[in-house]
Each structure stands twice: as C-alpha cells, then as structure tokens.
Amino acid sequence: MGNEHVVSFDEAMRLSENLARTKPHHEWVSVFEALGRTLACEITCKKNLPSYNNAALDGFAFKYQEGLSELAIKTTILAGSVVEPCLSTNECYKIMTGAKVPSDADTIIPFEDCLSYDDRNIVLSPNVKKGNALRLKGEEERVGASLLSEGTCLTSRDIALLASQGISMVEVYKKLSIAVFSTGDELKSPWENATEDEIYDINALSLIALLAEHGFVAHYCGVIPDHLDAATDYFARMKQYDVLVTSGGVSRGEADFVERALLKNGFEASFHGINIKPGKPTMMGKMGKTIVASMPGNPLAAYVNAFLFLIPLLKKLQGQKKFNFEPMYAQNAEPFKVKSGRVNLVLGTYLDGKFHVFGANKYGSGMVKPLVQSNALWISDESIGSVGENAPIAIFVF
Ligand SMILES: Nc1nc2c(c(=O)[nH]1)N[C@H]1C(S)=C(S)[C@@H](COP(=O)(O)OP(=O)(O)OC[C@H]3O[C@@H](n4cnc5c(N)ncnc54)[C@H](O)[C@@H]3O)O[C@H]1N2
Numbered sequence: 001m002g003n004e005h006v007v008s009f010d011e012a013m014r015l016s017e018n019l020a021r022t023k024p025h026h027e028w029v030s031v032f033e034a035l036g037r038t039l040a041c042e043i044t045c046k047k048n049l050p051s052y053n054n055a056a057l058d059g060f061a062f063k064y065q066e067g068l069s070e071l072a073i074k075t076t077i078l079a080g081s082v083v084e085p086c087l088s089t090n091e092c093y094k095i096m097t098g099a100k101v102p103s104d105a106d107t108i109i110p111f112e113d114c115l116s117y118d119d120r121n122i123v124l125s126p127n128v129k130k131g132n133a134l135r136l137k138g139e140e141e142r143v144g145a146s147l148l149s150e151g152t153c154l155t156s157r158d159i160a161l162l163a164s165q166g167i168s169m170v171e172v173y174k175k176l177s178i179a180v181f182s183t184g185d186e187l188k189s190p191w192e193n194a195t196e197d198e199i200y201d202i203n204a205l206s207l208i209a210l211l212a213e214h215g216f217v218a219h220y221c222g223v224i225p226d227h228l229d230a231a232t233d234y235f236a237r238m239k240q241y242d243v244l245v246t247s248g249g250v251s252r253g254e255a256d257f258v259e260r261a262l263l264k265n266g267f268e269a270s271f272h273g274i275n276i277k278p279g280k281p282t283m284m285g286k287m288g289k290t291i292v293a294s295m296p297g298n299p300l301a302a303y304v305n306a307f308l309f310l311i312p313l314l315k316k317l318q319g320q321k322k323f324n325f326e327p328m329y330a331q332n333a334e335p336f337k338v339k340s341g342r343v344n345l346v347l348g349t350y351l352d353g354k355f356h357v358f359g360a361n362k363y364g365s366g367m368v369k370p371l372v373q374s375n376a377l378w379i380s381d382e383s384i385g386s387v388g389e390n391a392p393i394a395i396f397v398f
C-alpha cells in the first residue's frame with residue numbers, strides 16, 4: 001500500500017459500490033421466513049384493501065337522509081356474515097366493527113353517539129354526518145396497484161401487507177454466502193486460552209455480529225496464519241463464497257501479506273488505501289467472482305470501515321434498492337479538533353438532537369471502548385480542522 005494509490009473517501013465509496021454489479025439468483029420462501037429477505041419482484045395488489053365496504057365501529061348502519069331521527073333495527077350483522085340489502089324506510093342494521101355493510105346503508109353511528117337505543121329502536125342525534133365510519137372497498141389500495149417494489153428488504157410491516165393479500169410464498173433473492181476470517185499469529189479464538197503474549201480475536205466476532213445486525217449471515221472461517229503460502233492456500237479454498245471479509249495484514253508490516261496471497265489467486269484490487277482515519281489500509285476488490293473486503297486489523301478501524309463500506313456494498317449485492325445509510329442532522333455539543341487533509345471518522349453519542357464526540361476525539365483505532373460507548377459516527381470533510389459548539393452536522397447512527 002503506497003501513498004500514490006490511496007483514494008479519497010468518495011472514490012472509495014464509489015469503487016466499493018461498483019463492485020456490486022450482479023444480483024443473486026431467485027428462490028421462493030414461505031412468508032413465515034420472509035422477514036429480512038429482499039424481494040426479487042414487485043408485489044401488486046390482488047385483493048382490494050379493504051375488500052368490501054365495512055363498518056369502522058360497532059353501532060348502527062343506515063341510509064343517510066336529512067332529518068332522520070328514529071330508526072327501527074332490522075337485523076344484526078356480525079363480522080364474517082353477509083346480509084343482502086333489506087332495509088325499508090326508517091330502518092337500520094345493528095352492525096359490528098369489520099362487518100360488511102349492505103349496499104342500502106352508507107353511514108354508521110357508534111352505539112355511544114345515539115341519543116338513545118334499545119333492542120328494537122334507536123334515536124339518532126341531529127348532527128350525524130353522511131358516510132360516517134364507513135370504510136369503502138379499495139379506499140386504501142385497489143387491485144393492480146403496486147404494493148412493494150423489487151429490491152425491498154422485507155420488514156414486519158411489509159409482512160402485514162403480504163398477509164393482507166393472502167400471499168403464502170414470496171420470490172426473494174438468495175442469501176449471500178459470506179466468509180469472515182482474521183489474520184495474525186497473535187490471535188486466539190474464544191474457545192482457546194490467550195496468554196499474556198496473545199490476544200483474543202475481536203474482529204471476526206464483531207464483524208459477524210455487525211453483519212447480522214444488518215440481516216447478513218456470515219460463516220466464521222478462523223484465523224489465517226502469518227505465512228504467505230498458508231494464506232494463499234486458504235484463499236484458494238474460499239472461491240465459492242460470494243464475499244470474503246478479512247481483517248488485519250493489509251498495511252506495511254512484514255507479515256502484511258493478505259494482498260500478496262490474494263494476488264496469487266487472481267485478485268484485482270479496486271483500491272488499497274483510503275485517505276481516512278481510521279481505516280487508511282482498507283482494501284477492496286475481486287478474486288474471480290468473489291468480492292473481497294479487507295479491513296484493517298485495529299478493531300475500531302475494522303468495525304467502522306465495515307460499517308461504512310461493507311454494509312452498503314452487501315445490501316446492494318443482495319439486490320436491495322435502498323443500500324446507503326441515511327444521514328441524521330444533529331447539533332455538535334462540544335467543540336473538537338480533527339486533522340485536515342484527510343477524512344476523519346469520528347465516534348460519538350447522539351442524544352436529543354445533539355452529537356457528543358467521544359473523548360474529545362482523542363482515542364486510538366486499536367481501542368474497543370470508544371465503539372461500545374458510541375452510537376453515531378460523523379464523517380469530516382478533508383478541508384475541516386475543527387468543529388465548533390452548536391455547529392450543524394450530518395451523522396450516521398449505528
Ligand atoms: N508503517 C506503517 N505502519 C502502519 C500503517 C502505515 O500506514 N504505515 N498503518 C497503520 C494503520 S492506520 C493501521 S489501521 C494498522 C492496520 O494494519 P493491518 O491491517 O496490517 O493490521 P495488523 O498489523 O495485522 O494488526 C494491527 C493491530 O490490530 C490487531 N488485530 C489484528 N487483527 C485483530 C483481530 N482480529 N482482533 C483483535 N485485534 C486484531 C493486531 O494485533 C495489531 O495490534 O497498521 C498501522 N501500521
């Protein structure tokens with residue numbers, strides 16, 4: 001990674017997004033398993049919402065006319081029963097919420113708004129409005145209208161809409177296959193004992209959890225030993241995955257051979273090095289059809305860069321139309337400094353419309369606690385050297 005190849009933050013965003021050019025194959029899944037899956041086709045309305053004129057309240061249904069006062073109750077209609085129109089003058093139906101309103105009634109008055117009523121008759125108040133509490137067939141959506149577009153990542157609210165249509169199976173994009181592994185002889189997995197001279201693998205676990213938070217399942221594929229041949233073999237066995245996520249071994253150290261091992265497997269880098277802090281050594285590219293996202297080893301840098309570059313890329317690759325994070329607008333609470341001439345990724349807490357920078361922005365990318373004690377990220381411009389109190393800023397909330 002030489003400085004001459006370092007790209008700007010915007011260029012890295014553009015290049016990483018460009019890596020997602022294809023869409024996964026389709027498959028059908030039960031609506032019970034569709035949460036978090038991405039629609040592979042548009043869903044159109046097959047059943048009007050609502051499907052028939054119905055009562056929004058428990059009460060009495062009648063044909064509105066000016067001056068109506070006393071009405072006789074003809075019959076009772078419960079939700080689920082269908083009553084043919086049968087009202088004579090000065091008659092009404094007793095009707096329950098959701099029940100189909102016969103075509104000879106157009107207004108519903110709830111029980112409690114009647115001046116009086118008993119089992120046979122009701123007395124209307126004079127200020128009844130025509131069409132009151134009548135839910136009209138198709139008033140929410142009509143047959144043929146578009147309900148959900150291709151590329152929608154299904155939420156529980158979307159599932160409600162699918163359920164309203166009696167849809168039992170949906171066509172979605174197949175889930176991406178993602179492998180996550182770490183590099184470094186100093187790393188131990190949680191089931192191993194780490195001596196004073198060894199450390200636990202943080203990145204594989206935090207990145208897998210980050211991906212899961214955004215709906216992606218990743219397989220933990222262990223720690224690649226610090227040895228070029230071993231690493232080369234390792235990558236050669238991973239070519240069936242859609243995406244490989246690595247951390248560590250991408251800066252200038254003697255054991256930083258990730259790129260070399262990938263190159264031996266036909267890797268082509270889109271970029272290696274971004275003019276940002278933390279995350280300068282971040283690298284992304286393709287090894288055949290497999291996308292490779294290599295994060296720096298420092299845990300804070302690995303997490304923040306995966307959040308910013310990898311999550312949007314995975315969402316796009318999964319076929320999702322909305323793949324970029326939406327910024328939130330906040331006021332900066334305490335003034336702080338950043339280094340100009342590069343983009344700074346600054347951690348902090350978003351609370352009640354204000355951004356509170358973590359530790360006056362004095363922390364290192366090898367730390368973990370700034371991550372734990374933050375819920376938001378601010379991205380500086382290369383020209384900026386400080387942020388004043390109450391300055392308006394756009395942040396991304398984790
Ligand atoms: N001469 C230079 N040295 C460094 C530069 C540079 O530009 N010139 N960049 C620095 C920056 S910035 C970063 S970030 C690091 C990243 O380097 P690597 O990606 O090669 O990461 P490693 O050297 O393998 O590890 C760095 C650090 O992180 C620890 N680590 C690695 N993996 C894990 C893990 N899975 N869990 C927990 N901790 C991990 C590792 O032990 C090291 O302490 O390079 C700077 N150097």
Ligand code: MOO
Pocket residue numbers: 276277278279280281296298301302365366
């Ligand atoms: O850029 Mo490194 O990721 O600062 O620690």
